[in-house]
Amino acid sequence: MWNAMRTFEAGDFSSWLREGNFIIEPFATYYVLLGFHAIGMAVVVGICFMLSSRILGFQLVVSMAAARHMLRLAWWGFWLNLASGVLLILAQPRREFMTELFWVKMAVIVWAVLAMRSMGRGLAAVRPVADARGGVVELAPWSLRVTALMVDLGWLLAIVSGRLVGYTQPPPPL
């Protein structure tokens, strides 16, 4: 497996991801991919933080239906993150897999994704109740509030560990 990865890294595709240009100079492919990775991160993490603030009781004017709609956009951010992340791995798979924090990051991403799915199910289950002034309000139960905090914590740890991967990587193996 290790040898197969070494051969792959020496090939044209992996070399282009690592050292080539994205169409024209000076747009290095690796940095363009990091750019897409950052955009995906901003979309998924930004929307999840916004939704969790709604779940925790801020911006009560936002309906749960609107929140669920936004969650769909958050998933698009995640898919962009996944696609760019896989290409970043293919640029130097051995170096990534040798970095301990890379595996920590993968574990917290699994955690955040599971919590995000559960947050989506929780949003769908919230029912409107009458408030003191005769209106209706959609209040999230405590279980959903805890899930929203788990989503936020998962993404925060993914950001921190993601950046630390770059600082703690060993030199490229021979």
Ligand code: HEM
């Ligand atoms: C979904 C699967 C993902 C994969 C396979 C993946 C993979 C990667 C890889 C290979 C790198 C380059 C690491 C390096 O050598 O410096 C990277 C960078 C990074 N990733 Fe991810 N990633 C994923 C999702 C995420 C998510 C969800 C977040 C945050 C919410 C995130 C945050 C970061 C950060 C902060 C960096 C460093 C960016 C920089 O150096 O400018 N990643 N990721």
